Amino acid sequence: MIVLSAPTSVLLAGGGSAGHVSPLLSLADALRRRHPDLRVTALGTQEGLEARLVPAHGLELRVVPKVPLPRRPSADLLRLPRRLKAAIDAAGAAIDETGADVVVGFGGYVSTPAYLAARRRGVPVVIHEQNARPGLANRLGARWAQAVATTFSSTSLRGAQRVGMPLRRAVATLDRAATRPEALTQLGLRDGLPTVLVTGGSLGAQRLNEAFAARVAQLSAAGIQVLHVTGLGKEFVAEVPQGGAPYVVVPYLDRMELAYAAADLVVARAGANTVCELTAVGLPAVYVPLPIGNGEQRLNVADVVAVGGGLVVDDAALTPEWVDAELVRLATDAPRLAEMAAAARALGEPAADERLADLVDAAAAHGRGRS
Numbered sequence: 001m002i003v004l005s006a007p008t009s010v011l012l013a014g015g016g017s018a019g020h021v022s023p024l025l026s027l028a029d030a031l032r033r034r035h036p037d038l039r040v041t042a043l044g045t046q047e048g049l050e051a052r053l054v055p056a057h058g059l060e061l062r063v064v065p066k067v068p069l070p071r072r073p074s075a076d077l078l079r080l081p082r083r084l085k086a087a088i089d090a091a092g093a094a095i096d097e098t099g100a101d102v103v104v105g106f107g108g109y110v111s112t113p114a115y116l117a118a119r120r121r122g123v124p125v126v127i128h129e130q131n132a133r134p135g136l137a138n139r140l141g142a143r144w145a146q147a148v149a150t151t152f153s154s155t156s157l158r159g160a161q162r163v164g165m166p167l168r169r170a171v172a173t174l175d176r177a178a179t180r181p182e183a184l185t186q187l188g189l190r191d192g193l194p195t196v197l198v199t200g201g202s203l204g205a206q207r208l209n210e211a212f213a214a215r216v217a218q219l220s221a222a223g224i225q226v227l228h229v230t231g232l233g234k235e236f237v238a239e240v241p242q243g244g245a246p247y248v249v250v251p252y253l254d255r256m257e258l259a260y261a262a263a264d265l266v267v268a269r270a271g272a273n274t275v276c277e278l279t280a281v282g283l284p285a286v287y288v289p290l291p292i293g294n295g296e297q298r299l300n301v302a303d304v305v306a307v308g309g310g311l312v313v314d315d316a317a318l319t320p321e322w323v324d325a326e327l328v329r330l331a332t333d334a335p336r337l338a339e340m341a342a343a344a345r346a347l348g349e350p351a352a353d354e355r356l357a358d359l360v361d362a363a364a365a366h367g368r369g370r371s
């Protein structure tokens with residue numbers, strides 16, 4: 001790769017839940033690997049998880065006031081112009097003070113002011129959309145962005161190209177077979193048993209927690225071991241029968257790659273990072289999309305389901321009876337899981353961080369004022 005005019009400073013705008021922040025951090029890592037002297041600054045809000053995660057990652061954080069875009073007429077609508085101006089001013093000050101060559105936006109509250117401030121200054125904008133269904137901020141920014149990258153093939157945005165989701169290196173480069181012995185030991189699991197990982201994303205999912213908590217004894221007696229990541233504060237005590245398979249409950253795992261190395265099958269929410277991590281490492285999954293919001297989670301799994309790397313189960317159908325009737329059969333069907341794993345793997349994009357970094361470099365080379 002030849003970089004004609006490497007960036008000296010980039011501003012990465014994004015935030016929200018852990019899942020919203022992690023592609024920003026992964027892109028920052030990829031950019032710092034290729035340009036060790038690059039100044040990387042994150043732009044976020046005080047309220048989002050970025051306020052904790054960005055400094056913990058060794059990155060500077062600038063904040064802008066949160067500007068909710070009202071979806072229907074309300075008092076918020078009247079306050080919008082003044083709020084938006086304050087946020088655009090704050091984003092503009094961050095661009096000026098850091099001397100940003102490129103603004104990269106990941107959507108969400110903080111991106112709209114960043115895109116508008118960048119446009120005013122002629123600073124090139126690169127957009128990454130995490131979810132299959134694009135948000136408002138990215139739909140707006142895509143009108144003048146230098147490059148628009150998406151995670152999924154179905155996303156409709158002006159000028160979009162699919163690069164996948166920038167993932168943590170520990171996940172993107174995971175060798176499941178080689179890491180499995182360490183993972184089993186660390187997690188308190190046994191070798192030689194079919195292993196199911198249950199995870200509801202960064203916050204946990206009550207529905208999954210309840211259905212599985214009701215079937216601990218049955219799964220254990222059937223010789224299926226479970227690693228259940230419940231979400232913080234949602235853990236429960238799992239009592240297994242004498243001689244049964246382990247049922248390990250943990251609230252949160254910093255090293256999610258260990259769970260992926262141990263698992264043969266995953267039951268998960270369909271958050272965009274989770275879907276992309278599971279395809280990148282080649283894990284078959286039963287996806288249970290979050291039934292609220294704009295339905296984005298169901299769309300997030302369309303690609304992986306289409307190629308046979310995963311199944312979708314409606315939230316309402318994810319019951320203890322479903323565990324009895326479907327999960328036990330699937331978890332013990334090794335040939336089927338192997339086929340699903342291969343299909344998931346073929347779709348995965350473990351180098352999405354590098355592909356997005358290429359777009360940032362190209363935008364920097366293009367320079368100001370011509371986007």
Ligand SMILES: CC(=O)N[C@H]1[C@@H](OP(=O)(O)OP(=O)(O)OC[C@H]2O[C@@H](n3ccc(=O)[nH]c3=O)[C@H](O)[C@@H]2O)O[C@H](CO)[C@@H](O)[C@@H]1O
Nearest residue numbers: 017018019020130201202203229252253256271272273274
């Ligand atoms: C409720 C909500 O707003 N969900 C959204 C949120 O999901 P959420 O924040 O749940 O994010 P994802 O499912 O995309 O990702 C979860 C992330 O947390 C990590 N993890 C999870 C559990 C754990 O113990 N340890 C750990 O490290 C996973 O490895 C993964 O990287 O952002 C996603 C990306 O925009 C959206 O698609 C989801 O719709």
